[in-house]
Amino acid sequence: MPKIIIEDLKIYAYHGVLPEETKTGTYYLINLEMNVDIWNATESDDLNDTVNYAEINEIIHTEMKIPSKLLEKVCGRIIHKIHEKFPQIESLKIKLTKTSPPMMGEMKGVSVEFEKKF
Template sequence: MIVDNAKITLTNLRFHAFHGVMPQERIVGNDYTVSVEIGYDFSRAMVSDNVRDTLNYAEVYEVIAAEMRCPGKLLEYVAGRMGQKLMEVFPAIREMTLQIVKLNPPMGADTDGAGVEVHLINDKTGSLTSVL
């Protein structure tokens, strides 16, 4: 069996975190969702039924949660830092699409949120390339 374009997803993880440009945002915090789609070859797990042959969702969640606990002014910065950390911890990740949404942005608009989405490719050298 040949597997092409296999992905692992975590969708709408919810956090209360302290990111923002405005000082009050870093004091009071805001609610966020994080979604990630990770390109990862899990073909061995399709045969073995063993978690060691795939990317453990719980371990991915722990990296994301740790990064959400570290305040940043810009969601772009938080997304870049989070993507870098995920690829450091799990070097077999080929690529990922990462979305972070602030659910109640302080901009006076009736909205479901404002945020960033980035597609990152692991170039295997330790640095990330952003593809929009």
């Protein structure tokens, strides 16, 4: 099955349980992998035969602007909106990483990852 992949989309947003997280914000990385039958596009060269990843990018940016306490909630909204717009997507995997979580220790970030089959 062909895939469309968005890698390390970096967005500044305001998610978190702690009040300072929703005031100061931080960078997030989004990785998205979609399984979708786009074989026709290899012959047609027509955007209608594939999934417009610019529109996927717009959906992600729109949902990331809505502050949430949990990354899980953000991922759920993104998955729902993408599937609503592109029902031809057969499965979707998303990984959302908070790059600077307010915790002790040095780390690259904390992530949640979901995979949904439709």
